[in-house]
Amino acid sequence: MLLEVRDLHVEFHTRDGVAKAVNGVDYGVDAGETLAVLGESGSGKSVTAQTIMGILDVPPGRITAGEILFEGRDLLKLKEDERRKVRGAEMAMIFQDALSSLNPVLTVGDQLGEMFTVHRGMSRKDARAKAVELMDRVRIPAAKERVKQYPHQFSGGMRQRIMIAMAMALEPKLIIADEPTTALDVTVQAQVMDLLAELQRELHMGLILITHDLGVVADVADKIAVMYAGRIVETAPVHDIYKAPAHPYTRGLLESIPRLDQKGQELYAIKGLPPNLTRIPPGCAFHPRCPMAQDVCRTDVPPLYDVTESDAERGSACHFWRECLHG
Amino acid sequence: MAETTEPILEVRGLVKHYPLTSGILFKKQVGAVKAVDGVDFELARGETLGIVGESGCGKSTVAKMLVNLEKPTAGEIRYKGEDITRLSGRALKTVRRNIQMVFQDPYTSLNPRMTVGDIIGEAYDIHPEVAPKGDRRRRVQELLDVVGLNPEYINRYPHQFSGGQRQRIGIARGLALRPEIIVADEPVSALDVSVQAQVINLMGRLQDEFDLSYIFIAHDLSIVRHISDRVGVMYLGRIVETGRDAEIYDHPTHPYTQALLSAVPVPDPEAREHRERIILSGDVPSPTNIPSGCRFRTRCWKARERCALEVPALAVPAEFRSVSGPAAHDSACHFAEEKQVVPPEGEGEGEGEGRGGGSGPG
Numbered sequence A: 001m002l003l004e005v006r007d008l009h010v011e012f013h014t015r016d017g018v019a020k021a022v023n024g025v026d027y028g029v030d031a032g033e034t035l036a037v038l039g040e041s042g043s044g045k046s047v048t049a050q051t052i053m054g055i056l057d058v059p060p061g062r063i064t065a066g067e068i069l070f071e072g073r074d075l076l077k078l079k080e081d082e083r084r085k086v087r088g089a090e091m092a093m094i095f096q097d098a099l100s101s102l103n104p105v106l107t108v109g110d111q112l113g114e115m116f117t118v119h120r121g122m123s124r125k126d127a128r129a130k131a132v133e134l135m136d137r138v139r140i141p142a143a144k145e146r147v148k149q150y151p152h153q154f155s156g157g158m159r160q161r162i163m164i165a166m167a168m169a170l171e172p173k174l175i176i177a178d179e180p181t182t183a184l185d186v187t188v189q190a191q192v193m194d195l196l197a198e199l200q201r202e203l204h205m206g207l208i209l210i211t212h213d214l215g216v217v218a219d220v221a222d223k224i225a226v227m228y229a230g231r232i233v234e235t236a237p238v239h240d241i242y243k244a245p246a247h248p249y250t251r252g253l254l255e256s257i258p259r260l261d262q263k264g265q266e267l268y269a270i271k272g273l274p275p276n277l278t279r280i281p282p283g284c285a286f287h288p289r290c291p292m293a294q295d296v297c298r299t300d301v302p303p304l305y306d307v308t309e310s311d312a313e314r315g316s317a318c319h320f321w322r323e324c325l326h327g
Numbered sequence B: 001m002a003e004t005t006e007p008i009l010e011v012r013g014l015v016k017h018y019p020l021t022s023g024i025l026f027k028k029q030v031g032a033v034k035a036v037d038g039v040d041f042e043l044a045r046g047e048t049l050g051i052v053g054e055s056g057c058g059k060s061t062v063a064k065m066l067v068n069l070e071k072p073t074a075g076e077i078r079y080k081g082e083d084i085t086r087l088s089g090r091a092l093k094t095v096r097r098n099i100q101m102v103f104q105d106p107y108t109s110l111n112p113r114m115t116v117g118d119i120i121g122e123a124y125d126i127h128p129e130v131a132p133k134g135d136r137r138r139r140v141q142e143l144l145d146v147v148g149l150n151p152e153y154i155n156r157y158p159h160q161f162s163g164g165q166r167q168r169i170g171i172a173r174g175l176a177l178r179p180e181i182i183v184a185d186e187p188v189s190a191l192d193v194s195v196q197a198q199v200i201n202l203m204g205r206l207q208d209e210f211d212l213s214y215i216f217i218a219h220d221l222s223i224v225r226h227i228s229d230r231v232g233v234m235y236l237g238r239i240v241e242t243g244r245d246a247e248i249y250d251h252p253t254h255p256y257t258q259a260l261l262s263a264v265p266v267p268d269p270e271a272r273e274h275r276e277r278i279i280l281s282g283d284v285p286s287p288t289n290i291p292s293g294c295r296f297r298t299r300c301w302k303a304r305e306r307c308a309l310e311v312p313a314l315a316v317p318a319e320f321r322s323v324s325g326p327a328a329h330d331s332a333c334h335f336a337e338e339k340q341v342v343p344p345e346g347e348g349e350g351e352g353e354g355r356g357g358g359s360g361p362g
Helices: A045-053 A080-086 A108-120 A124-137 A156-168 A186-203 A214-220 A238-243 A248-256 A295-299 A321-326 B059-066 B089-098 B116-126 B133-146 B151-155 B163-175 B193-210 B221-227 B245-250 B255-263 B305-309
Strands: A003-014 A017-029 A034-038 A061-070 A091-094 A174-178 A206-211 A223-228 A231-237 B009-022 B028-043 B048-052 B074-079 B099-102 B181-185 B213-218 B230-235 B238-244
Touching: A003 A045, A017 A034, A017 A045, A017 A061, A017 A206, A017 A231, A034 A045, A034 A214, A045 A061, A045 A091, A045 A174, A045 A206, A091 A156, A108 A124, A108 A156, A124 A156, A156 A186, A174 A186, A186 A214, A186 B255, A206 A214, A214 A238, A223 A238, A223 A248, A231 A238, A231 A248, A248 B193, B009 B059, B028 B048, B028 B059, B028 B238, B048 B059, B048 B221, B059 B099, B059 B181, B059 B213, B089 B099, B099 B163, B116 B133, B116 B151, B116 B163, B133 B151, B133 B163, B163 B181, B163 B193, B193 B221, B213 B221, B221 B245, B230 B245, B230 B255, B238 B245, B238 B255
Parallel strands: A034 A206, A034 A223, A091 A174, A174 A206, B048 B213, B048 B230, B099 B181, B181 B213
Antiparallel strands: A003 A017, A003 A061, A223 A231, B009 B028, B009 B074, B230 B238
């Protein structure tokens, strides 16, 4: 396994108390594989990613337990200067909002070239040539001229391509993409996802795709981890989860999205709201919104049960996964 | 059903150009951002018209003109036959009461220093004829109840609510004056998936309860299909294709609509192998410099010489005029061709006629 997150716990100290953002997350991704981490705002999906990258703000954040094994090494035990060598060169991140992730007062050429001057000790001239090469690779037209331009001179889709180019620059083994296409229009989103998938195949990278969009997940993922209130509630290969979800939250999500190919009258809606992270309900965090909840759900935290039926591994953190899967 | 009665709202040749000027003392116009460049549509009573398009296509500018937040450069907006762009004073005020808006961002569209009661009740200060003073509090509480919020929350402030609840407050405010038309500009795009469904269901219920007509503007094609009776697809300031929802989604004839539909990720991993995707090259051109002829031609894979010379009219394309069927709807393309891009549902539920039949010109 390229990357393995084990029992990760992260909390934030806020004025309202301790917000438990990540409460025991386990997931892993192999080289060449795409793991989609699905969840709504506040589910802890981005905090987990930031912890893996080592860009979590500490304080207010605090990692209270867990391991992040990257090729067998626990990243959380590395010193900051060792960590910096991993970041960018071995694993890279693509953010949602390309405009605010790029420096507005530097040309894109400078920003792309910096990857090579800082990490590889190249001269500025060589780095500039590399930047042009990268922009060609992510199919930005007229790369030679545009390398001298500033981020605001690019459209949203082009900026996201630059972000991808920057992430790919040092050919990392792992890419974490946090909502990479959420800010883009559908036609541009398709272009960008295509590019990302193609580069991943070429470089045989592991990809962690963080998203709330079940459609994007269905298009590109190999396996899925669904998060709710800082925990993984279901994990499965992509085909299985859409066919038969084993957790009522996943099922609710799938039923609540309007479909392009059908017009229904009433959408299924998960009642209530996601919990406040400073006051996560006892037992199963989803029980106040769950149509299947029983007494045991209010008291006992469900472990991630092994619900494997065929050969592919599946897990569900629901006491009644059997009923959910077959009912 | 819509054609027989008079439409409640009729838009003809609507245009909004924002001038671009240069010079400080002697300003002269050097060009214009053609945000909306000739839009026609009508809305029947009790109907929902969905308007879809990518960012910058002018859909929000249309919304703003409908509620009179922007003055059109040209064109007419007829509400029950009366052109509201020419009204002023008291007559305008009466009309505005009947066309209300729900905004996209529930975080910035509510004043953080006002209580929910004041936000919803403010409309009654401007239109006191709707609710007498002593009755207002009760009315606001009723509205909160209608949109599914606890009426006791009347004295709370917006920050005490979640995104979905805030959007309910925005809807309650839109309903306060008992309007006939609600213009909703991306009302659910800022919300989480599970909450989106709640708000959409609420809007559907309210439509029946209060006999509302909706203009529903969104970039999410699945949501628009879910809620709309008819759909208009906008590109660069114009409607390029319009028809009933099944006509647009199952039988699109304009290449832009086809590309847009094929690009939408479908939440079904089985579909990924046998789905044909049309990936458009390039970006939307700048609205200051709209291509000649058909404005989509710079990104269209079918574009020929004629497309650069002639502006295609929004009408039923010649090749479909003789056939009656779902492909015969308005589409602004010289080379319109039917193409099914949304895979039909696995097992049946084929609504009505002609799924496979009438597949384009012979």
